[in-house]
Amino acid sequence: MAMVLSDEQKILRDTARTFLQTSAPIDQLRRLRDEASADGFDRKTWESVVEMGWTGVLVPEDHGGVGMGHVAAGVIAEEMGRTLMASPYLSTAVMGATAVVGYGSASQCNKWLPPLAAGSLNVAVAVDEGRSHSPASISTTAQPTERGFRISGSKFFVADGHVADLILVSARSAGGPNDTNGISLFLVPSAASGIEIQRQTMVDSRNSATVRLEGVEVDAETLLGEAGAGYSALEHVLDAGRACLAAEMSGSAQQCLAQTVDYITTRQQFGQPIGSFQALQHRAAHLFAEIEIGRSAVIRALQALDAASDDRSLIVSVAKSKVGWVAQLAAQEAIQMHGGIGMTDELNIGFFLKRVRVAEALYGDTNFHADKFARLRNY
Amino acid sequence: MRQPLREENDAVWGGRNPTFKSNEQKVWLERTVEKGWTAPEWPVKYGGGGLSKSEGKILREEMKALSARPPLMSFGVWMLGPALLKYGTEAQKQTHLPPITRGEIRWAQGYSEPNSGSDLASLMTRCELHGDHYLINGQKIWTSYGHKADWIFVLVRTDFEAAKHDGISLVLVDMAQPGVTTRPIKLLSGMSHFCETFFDDARCKVDNVVGDLNRGWTVAKYLLTHEREMIGGSAIGRAAMRPLSEIVTQQVGLNELGVLSDLVLRTDVVRTEIDSLAFLWTTERVADEAKAGQGVGAMSAMLKYSGTELNKRRYELMMYSAGHDALTLGHEANLARDWLRTKGNSIEGGTSEIQLNIIAKRILGLPSA
Numbered sequence: 062m063a064m065v066l067s068d069e070q071k072i073l074r075d076t077a078r079t080f081l082q083t084s085a086p087i088d089q090l091r092r093l094r095d096e097a098s099a100d101g102f103d104r105k106t107w108e109s110v111v112e113m114g115w116t117g118v119l120v121p122e123d124h125g126g127v128g129m130g131h132v133a134a135g136v137i138a139e140e141m142g143r144t145l146m147a148s149p150y151l152s153t154a155v156m157g158a159t160a161v162v163g164y165g166s167a168s169q170c171n172k173w174l175p176p177l178a179a180g181s182l183n184v185a186v187a188v189d190e191g192r193s194h195s196p197a198s199i200s201t202t203a204q205p206t207e208r209g210f211r212i213s214g215s216k217f218f219v220a221d222g223h224v225a226d227l228i229l230v231s232a233r234s235a236g237g238p239n240d241t242n243g244i245s246l247f248l249v250p251s252a253a254s255g256i257e258i259q260r261q262t263m264v265d266s267r268n269s270a271t272v273r274l275e276g277v278e279v280d281a282e283t284l285l286g287e288a289g290a291g292y293s294a295l296e297h298v299l300d301a302g303r304a305c306l307a308a309e310m311s312g313s314a315q316q317c318l319a320q321t322v323d324y325i326t327t328r329q330q331f332g333q334p335i336g337s338f339q340a341l342q343h344r345a346a347h348l349f350a351e352i353e354i355g356r357s358a359v360i361r362a363l364q365a366l367d368a369a370s371d372d373r374s375l376i377v378s379v380a381k382s383k384v385g386w387v388a389q390l391a392a393q394e395a396i397q398m399h400g401g402i403g404m405t406d407e408l409n410i411g412f413f414l415k416r417v418r419v420a421e422a423l424y425g426d427t428n429f430h431a432d433k434f435a436r437l438r439n440y
Numbered sequence: 441m442r443q444p445l446r447e448e449n450d451a452v453w454g455g456r457n458p459t460f461k462s463n464e465q466k467v468w469l470e471r472t473v474e475k476g477w478t479a480p481e482w483p484v485k486y487g488g489g490g491l492s493k494s495e496g497k498i499l500r501e502e503m504k505a506l507s508a509r510p511p512l513m514s515f516g517v518w519m520l521g522p523a524l525l526k527y528g529t530e531a532q533k534q535t536h537l538p539p540i541t542r543g544e545i546r547w548a549q550g551y552s553e554p555n556s557g558s559d560l561a562s563l564m565t566r567c568e569l570h571g572d573h574y575l576i577n578g579q580k581i582w583t584s585y586g587h588k589a590d591w592i593f594v595l596v597r598t599d600f601e602a603a604k605h606d607g608i609s610l611v612l613v614d615m616a617q618p619g620v621t622t623r624p625i626k627l628l629s630g631m632s633h634f635c636e637t638f639f640d641d642a643r644c645k646v647d648n649v650v651g652d653l654n655r656g657w658t659v660a661k662y663l664l665t666h667e668r669e670m671i672g673g674s675a676i677g678r679a680a681m682r683p684l685s686e687i688v689t690q691q692v693g694l695n696e697l698g699v700l701s702d703l704v705l706r707t708d709v710v711r712t713e714i715d716s717l718a719f720l721w722t723t724e725r726v727a728d729e730a731k732a733g734q735g736v737g738a739m740s741a742m743l744k745y746s747g748t749e750l751n752k753r754r755y756e757l758m759m760y761s762a763g764h765d766a767l768t769l770g771h772e773a774n775l776a777r778d779w780l781r782t783k784g785n786s787i788e789g790g791t792s793e794i795q796l797n798i799i800a801k802r803i804l805g806l807p808s809a
Contacts, residue, residue, distance in 0.1 A: 064725035342800035
């Protein structure tokens with residue numbers, strides 16, 4: 062498949078870029094942070110996002126979405142990465158939709174997809190329990206009861222947890238601590254009795270929460286897919302999220318480079334623009350090369366998701382690992398090349414450094430995915 | 441012919457005195473020549489295959505799927521041909537392109553001079569009109585396979601008063617004449633791919649100037665783009681052949697947990713493999729974008745820079761992996777020689793630093809000093 066955007070995807074990209082730069086510039090994130098916004102995202106902008114159909118990007122048309130696929134979802138994420146728009150897009154429109162569309166029963170699809178596409182249902186994915194990402198290390202338990210299951214455990218680093226209406230929870234219904242067998246997925250309403258959600262203040266000023274489940278009683282209808290066989294579905298949902306995070310980070314990296322090139326072209330020292338010095342030119346050019354290599358991995362990963370490729374996991378791990386590394390390089394180089402102003406909160410580059418740090422860690426950092434890649438290649 | 445090239449004389453370069461290691465090589469060349477597939481995308485009338493870019497891509501993919509060897513290695517096909525197709529006269533195309541596609545004439549590139557390396561446009565090889573022909577005097581260096589080539593395309597100075605970029609021409613010179621001599625240069629690897637080439641009153645007909653007189657710099661740059669693509673692409677072509685981890689795993693072995701025994705090496709290998717794959721996809725993406733008319737011309741500089749730096753990393757890791765075995769010449773000698781050879785990748789065809797300059801100026805639009 063040609064690694065270029067279709068005409069339809071190009072229009073989406075241009076629309077998204079214009080909209081985000083006018084309606085959700087990086088100052089919006091600054092304002093949300095400074096005002097300590099209770100929601101952590103701008104509801105009015107989110108309404109416009111819903112109107113444009115982005116929440117339905119992965120939802121089929123017969124369930125109220127536009128069904129444009131993962132490349133399109135990534136195009137939106139990449140543009141969001143340029144302006145750092147805070148929103149439940151990734152957890153709801155990408156991961157939530159992938160979970161329900163891919164593994165939901167007919168009644169689950171009918172129940173959850175229309176409101177998800179219509180923007181009236183926010184989803185959060187509760188997977189991690191330890192200090193770093195490890196999706197098979199699950200000690201949250203799901204015990205069978207008469208009407209369904211009783212779920213107990215704690216989930217950390219749950220993106221958009223405190224604004225979610227529905228939480229995708231991974232829990233162990235069988236097997237030992239690190240077994241991939243015995244994992245079940247549940248779609249649990251956040252209002253269910255026994256759930257305690259505590260928002261965390263994050264370095265990137267975005268939403269994240271700790272979700273504690275204490276004997277939460279759910280009926281059998283909340284089970285997504287088969288009991289004990291949820292790991293491959295979980296990996297699929299995570300891969301969809303990882304690829305879009307890579308796309309988002311790629312957008313952020315491109316924006317860091319663009320702003321840096323602008324700055325060193327205008328900033329004068331020694332009577333000339335500092336961008337005329339080879340020391341800075343070579344750093345910027347090296348960064349450009351790395352960003353281009355990262356972009357290829359992103360589009361390849363999104364295409365692999367759309368094509369349901371056998372190599373999906375390997376390709377997504379290349380993208381998440383490579384772009385995680387590249388985006389951090391971009392943010393760090395951008396700060397260095399901005400010099401004194403680069404150290405300040407006033408310059409928006411710092412927001413990129415902080416967001417990239419979090420996005421890099423979310424659903425497996427650079428090292429996690431490098432290790433996963435090696436294991437998939439049997440070393 | 442359905443096995444990758446393993447060593448130097450597996451490759452067929454053609455020329456006036458061609459050498460074939462086996463009869464199969466000869467037959468494979470003859471059969472591809474019949475179809476025009478030594479230059480699949482050139483017009484049929486010049487000996488090419490007349491394929492479109494998409495058809496050419498399909499052919500390359502099918503050849504790759506068969507593990508088919510390239511039938512012919514040729515600077516004529518990779519570098520001179522594209523420049524002649526764009527800038528050459530009809531007569532030049534008819535004279536020079538068909539023998540290139542048939543592998544009958546082997547070309548060399550006369551660009552660098554001892555005092556004109558990265559600053560190529562400062563070149564001083566003189567080319568002066570003498571009756572009905574030109575006389576060429578000067579010295580070229582780093583002429584790849586100069587001692588085996590039949591003809592050479594040479595950058596020469598034809599206007600000594602003009603600004604340095606404006607007095608250069610590209611001329612085609614038959615090397616089978618007393619005025620042209622070559623001397624191989626021994627490299628780090630102990631091998632001699634590169635020559636010094638000397639011109640002492642070498643003769644060249646006036647109709648062997650490619651493009652307009654004194655406008656050779658434009659042709660030269662176009663040709664360099666193809667050279668960069670060739671070097672960047674071939675570096676990764678080798679890397680794509682066999683995954684690094686497969687080689688390393690075989691040599692180093694796995695521990696009881698099923699991961700590479702040398703954990704520090706494993707980290708480096710993983711990062712290099714990830715970068716190699718993402719780079720390979722980048723070569724595909726850049727080609728797809730060019731086909732869709734969205735290409736950025738200077739991207740070849742990025743591919744050349746990243747491809748060659750990556751290839752050096754790969755060979756460093758293979759040296760670590762092979763350990764003491766790689767240090768003995770003779771035993772595992774090919775690896776050591778190949779490793780030494782990679783050191784030239786980021787120098788020949790424009791150094792990494794020159795590629796970074798090109799990216800900075802032509803893609804990022806950064807100001808000149």
